[in-house]
Amino acid sequence: MTAAHRSPEESTNDGEFPFTTADFRAIADLLYAASGIHLADAKATLVYSRIAKRVRKLRLESFRAYCDLLRSDPDHPEHAAMLSALTTNVTRFFREPHHFEHMTSDLLPPLIAKARAGGRVRLWSAGCSAGHEPYSMAMTLLDAFPEAARHDIRILATDIDPLVVEHARRGLYNDGDVEPIAAPLRSKFMNRAGSGWQVAPALTELLSFGSLNLMEDWPMRGKFDAIFCRNVAIYFDEPTQTRLFTRFAERLTPDGRLYIGHSERSLIPQLTSAGLTIYRLKGAA
Numbered sequence: 001m002t003a004a005h006r007s008p009e010e011s012t013n014d015g016e017f018p019f020t021t022a023d024f025r026a027i028a029d030l031l032y033a034a035s036g037i038h039l040a041d042a043k044a045t046l047v048y049s050r051i052a053k054r055v056r057k058l059r060l061e062s063f064r065a066y067c068d069l070l071r072s073d074p075d076h077p078e079h080a081a082m083l084s085a086l087t088t089n090v091t092r093f094f095r096e097p098h099h100f101e102h103m104t105s106d107l108l109p110p111l112i113a114k115a116r117a118g119g120r121v122r123l124w125s126a127g128c129s130a131g132h133e134p135y136s137m138a139m140t141l142l143d144a145f146p147e148a149a150r151h152d153i154r155i156l157a158t159d160i161d162p163l164v165v166e167h168a169r170r171g172l173y174n175d176g177d178v179e180p181i182a183a184p185l186r187s188k189f190m191n192r193a194g195s196g197w198q199v200a201p202a203l204t205e206l207l208s209f210g211s212l213n214l215m216e217d218w219p220m221r222g223k224f225d226a227i228f229c230r231n232v233a234i235y236f237d238e239p240t241q242t243r244l245f246t247r248f249a250e251r252l253t254p255d256g257r258l259y260i261g262h263s264e265r266s267l268i269p270q271l272t273s274a275g276l277t278i279y280r281l282k283g284a285a
């Protein structure tokens, strides 16, 4: 039986805390309003396992009490904790490698020429999770253009979850994390730090990190030559995806590119395909 077919007061599981369909809906509604993330009924078990930890930590006796706490105080710090608990932050270095190959072969040559001529180049990793994506972008850029830091080139990396942004900013990874990085890039851009790895200062110099909810206003000025927003929109419903891609289209330079995840599609008329899960503005180069 799905959550939608149960009575709102019926418990959806036999766990440590009572968890009703109404509790699931309340949490799903709060998450949707805060982040645009849509939770299908099938995610009830996931919500239970991730939020039960929060209920326990706050020493509450039920999910009902947890929902009441959140609804009674929109500024309660638990809103951020709930968001961190429910976002999926899975990522890895050079995920979907064809995007980085495309960066090297198609995106970067005209951008390097633009930067050398004194132009401004801006790349954005929107939904950067723990930093693997923006550091992969920075490694690809520096590999093609070692003197990038002497030009007006920056990579912005943002995520709604401040915990992953902090991880990204620290730039510390373990052996398993760095495995997908090709050996020549790893030896150039990753330094041994205890039992792990620290990203080289050459990468951090190019990057700015920040918390940003894609559903809210974007404070950045200027347009982007490339936006990577991969495996983020998949968690949104279709109207939310359409709104987001429309806003990205408004933020692309005329020659800019939007890179999205392997199971995502843009259907907005302003964008047209420029490769596998890569888009450009219609009518532009």
Ligand SMILES: C[S@@+](CC[C@H](N)C(=O)[O-])C[C@H]1O[C@@H](n2cnc3c(N)ncnc32)[C@H](O)[C@@H]1O
Residues within 6 Å of the ligand: 034, 035, 036, 037, 087, 088, 089, 090, 091, 092, 095, 126, 127, 128, 129, 130, 133, 158, 159, 160, 161, 164, 212, 213, 214, 215, 229, 230, 231, 232, 235, 261
């Ligand atoms: C699965 S990870 C993808 C990370 C990376 N882009 C990649 O492809 O490996 C999705 C990320 O999107 C972030 N996210 C979800 N909703 C968001 C929103 N409304 N605004 C900004 N980031 C969001 C999550 O916190 C999470 O870190």
